[in-house]
Amino acid sequence: MSETLFLSAAELRRLCAFLYRETGMLFGETKRYYIERRVADRLAATRTANFAAYFGSLRADAQEREALINAFTVNETYFYREEHQLACLSRSLLPDLITTRRPGDRIRIWSAPCSTGEEAYSIAIWLLENWRLVDAYNIEIVGSDIDTRVLEAAREGLFGERALSRMPPQLVDAYFGPVQRHRREIIQDLKESIAFTQANLVDGPSLAAQGIFDVIFCRNVLIYFDDQSRLIAAQNLYDRLAPGGYLCLGHTESMSRISDLFAVRRFEDAIVFQRPEGFRER
Incomplete structure (x- = not known):
């Protein structure tokens, strides 16, 4: 158990400014308890006497900067989350995309951030179960996250009951090994089919x-x-999408309130955002 830590107002501002620069996430006084608990854990782990010494060491210690960022990332996820978007993917998005493709062409799908891999693996399982042309195209799924710990967990492919609770039992049995120490391991073919990479x-x-x-x-x-970080992220996501490609956000999020780069597309199962065809200057 780490000791109680109190950050001065100036120390809190310095740390929050660092986290904002590194991740785009905004922290402040209202998250003081959350912040102090995580910083106290890092001081204990590094055996550093105080925050000033710890913070001063971050510039020269890339490994500890990574550990600190990992401590502040949010990793709430489970299999088949927001299933209606997976249905939209197989019923609408992919059928639209392949109108300009030939069998055998590559189709790239990105889960970012991917956390511990549930979303990326869900996409793979959904397509195997629900898109009849899945074997006709070269489907490449990539999962990316800023947090190196969750990427390692994603590659390991071990999931507990809570992560699997929304998935039909027959699919759990089909794509996961038997329960061992309260967790099940995703089958090797799926584990090897998805690339997990670090990205911000x-x-x-x-x-x-x-x-x-x-x-x-x-x-x-x-x-x-x-707002500023959302604008930067929107431009970066736009740049990563092929013309005509699709962006799926969470059900409480709307790109229309962030940027006008994307066109709103309303399908039967979900509302998504599309990068328009053709070139557009920034």
Whole structure:
């Protein structure tokens, strides 16, 4: 158990400014308890005497900067979350995209942020179960997150009862091994079919390294950003989408309130946002 830590107003502002620069997430006085608990854990883990010494060491210690950022990321997810968007993917988005493709062409789908992998694996399972042309195209699914811990968990592919609670039992049995120590492991074929990479939604170069995608799932993260960070993320997501590609946000999020780069598309199962065809200057 880490000791109680109290940050001065100035220390809190410095830390929040650092987190904002690194992640785009906005923290402040209202999250003081949450912040102090996580910083206290890092001081204990690094055996640092006080916040001033700890914060001063971050510039030279990339590994600890990463550990601190990991401590503040939000990783709430489960399989088949917002299932209506998965239905939209197989019923509307992919059928629209393949009108300009040939069998065998590559289709890239991105889960960002992917947390511990539930969303990326859900997309793969959904398509195997619900899109009859899944084997006719080269489907590439990538999951990205800023948090290196959750990426390791995603690659490991072990999930507990809560993560699997929304998934039909027959699919759990089909795609996961038997229960061992209260967790089930996703089958090796699926584990090997998805690439998990580190990326930061407000860092253009780290996103550019991921390439161009036809469909992006970026759900329930922009609500943690302020207006400026949302604008930066919107531009970065736009740049990662192929012309005509689709962006799926969380059910409480709307790109129309953030940026005019995207066209609103209303399908039977969901409202999504499309990068218009053709070139558009920034």
